[in-house]
Amino acid sequence: MTSRLTRLGFSLLILLSANVSLADVVLVVSAKSPVHILTRNELADIYLGRNSRFPNGQPAVPVDQRESSADYVAFYRHYLGQTPAQIKMHWSRLIFTGRGQPPRSLPSSRAVADFVAEHAQAIGYLDDAYLDERLRRVSIE
């Protein structure tokens, strides 16, 4: 029983990582940022407005891509396990009740790359094709 469950878990993990690699969306910070690694929960907290700081205490400024972009969908689905509708509803509630603002929305991966490169506190996601030396990829545990 246990072994079967474990096996199922493994296959799911493999499938998930395969999807992530297929989407080619990567999480990035500025090369100047000290952040190297984040847990999935820490990432979700930052992107859903529950926490505005990195685990090391520095302010975090998340940036989004357009809601209609493939990167947006891929990011929320694979990193936060949420659909765009859910994200929209989430922010609707926060904005309407005056408890938060969604991340700044940038029109493209390039815009994200530029913004993150310029801001040490920023964090964003982009197509790995836009990775360059100004950026550092953040690992997710």
Place this chain on the structure above:
Amino acid sequence: MSEPTPHAETMESNAGRRWLLRVLDPGVLFPGLAVLTLTAVWLITFNLVDREYRTADRRLAALVSDMAQTYEAQAVRALREIDTTLKLVRYSLDARPPQEVLDELSRRDMLPPTLLFEVRISDAEGHGIASTHDLYSTRKTSRITEQSGLVVELEGEAATGADQSLVFSRRLAEEAQVSGTVSVIVNPAYFVSGYDMNTMGVQGVLALVGDGGISLVRRTGENVHTGEATEYERLLSDSSLVGEPAGLSVSEWDGLERYLVARALFEFPIAIVVGLSRAEQMAATNATRRAYYWRALLVSLISIAVLTLLGRLSRKLRLIQAKALEERLEHARRAEHLAFHDTLTGLPNRAHFSHLLTHGMQHAGRYDKRLALLFLDLDRFKAINDSLGHDAGDELLKEVSQRLIRSVRKSDRVARLGGDEFVVLLPEIEAADQINRVAEKILAAVSAPFLLAGQEFHITVSIGVAQYPSDGEDEQTLMKHADVAMYHAKEEGKNNAQFYSEELKSGSLERLTLEQSLRRALERKEFLLYYQSKVDMATGRIIGMEALLRWQHPELDLLLPHQFIPLAEENGLIVPIGRWVIYTACQQNVAWQQAGLPALSMAVNVSARQFLDDSLLRDIKGALATTGMSPQLLEVEITEGAMMVDMPRAVSVLQQLRKIGVRIAIDDFGTGFSALSRLQAFPLDTIKIDGSFIHDLPGSSADRSLADAIIDLGRCLGLTVVAEGVESAEQVDYLRRHSCDQVQGYYMHEPQPACDAVHAIQKNLISEP
């Protein structure tokens, strides 16, 4: 005895106690307690439920009111933000292309988040010319020309609802570079995103309603509706004022009853609606109510069960107590009955009778009536008791008491003073012969045969009568006098009734002295024997002597047996006296033989009591052994009556006497009532004809025939016939002619002391036949 009367109590305390007793009765107490308990339990339960309901009601009304305020504030702020954006864009538009302006504003973070809000600029025709979003996907915005303020519209297909958007528009200023409108487009769900499933449930409501009567958006649970027709005015007029608890109303769109607040927003053509479903929100309260009811039901059932159990136990306990009380009362009643009644016969005892007599005398005294006291003593009862045993004696006493009761009227009282003494109280005497009638009835009733242990017995009673007030005016005197009269009856031959008279009194004094001296007579050797000869009719020789008891009383004259034997029989002294008689007679007989006289027979009289006494045989054997007298010479004389008391025993005693060799004579024959047929059952040797039959011989023909018959009978049975009380030569002649065997009487010899008797014998020996 009068019953002890309870102390009188006041009516009031009696009534109070009765009431208390009734309440404390388990049949009332426990149902009462059950009713009280159930009433209390259910009152409390209903009260609690009611309070719970009202609390919930207040809480919900207040909650909805609070939620409405919050929602109102949130909606106003959201709308202001949108309006501010519209104004900002309108203001920012300049010579540049509108898209450039929008991009600029967006870059500067001056527009609301694009995630939710689209900012669009349309030309006068309604075609989009700039947008924060993809322009190709935008539909045509409706043209607004007339209005100058904020316009709110639903855009999109009304049918699908979910795809509709809310469009907030302002017209661009006339002087602006571009004519047209600026709009902020947002998903209607944005305005109801504050809907919290946790607090509002699936039936709550959050809505924005436009003043045109179209609901802009309404959310209930997860469902968001847009574009519904709504009676705007009614909705607002039904609603409560600001700060007041929400009222209940039935929602037109789904028919649910809700705590609802609808309020028009300040400066916007929009009203907010907040509501909570009563049924849904009250579910918890209903559950609580059900829990209360179940609990109350459980408590009720337990109470009923416990009280029923207690009631049962209490009832049982009370029954046990009542039983115990009843037993105690019964015991007390029995004890009282025992104290005042004779245990054997159930008749009143001496103490009770004393009371009855006193009471009767008082009553008679008061109404000037006469009262009679009958003192009864059974004749020869002691003999029967001694011979048959006490059980038989007791049986006899019981039977006698029954017969006495049957012999008197209901109003007359019968009591047993003890032993064989009974008294009958006749409380009202109307005629003198009434007493006689009662006495006769009693005599007849008692003398009827008894059947004891399958055998027939006869007993008689002696009755003494004393009357109030003539014979005594107090209890003691009356009792004493009745007693005296009774003794007189005994002296008069028993089985009769005697009335008290003054003359009897002296006699009774004599009797009293007699009884006292009788007890000492044996020790003082005051008894002596006289002897009377029996002469053989054929030879004229003395062939035997009969020993006759005399008592040389120190103060009185020589007393004859009939003067003291009844007394000795009564008090039992007859047994030692009889023993003395037998011994002395035997001794005398032997002495005479030793003195050279011929061997004469010696007859000894045995009384009824003595005859039935166990010591008789022993005494006779002892006397014979001590004196060495030949048993054949001893003759025991027993009266007919004594033998009839207990026939089987009499037969047995006589047979044993016969075995020793002692002869047996039946004394006073003809005076008893013995059936001739029974005579044969007795082992007899001699019949002695009673002197009363001889007395009138030969003159009386009746006595002649009787004497003849007895002589014939004796001869037929092969018995020796002896005539007693022979007083004349004619009588001797007559008897000789009729073949009587022996004669005895004054004509031959009177009873005389031993010394004189010796002379008579010697004279008779010498004389010629």
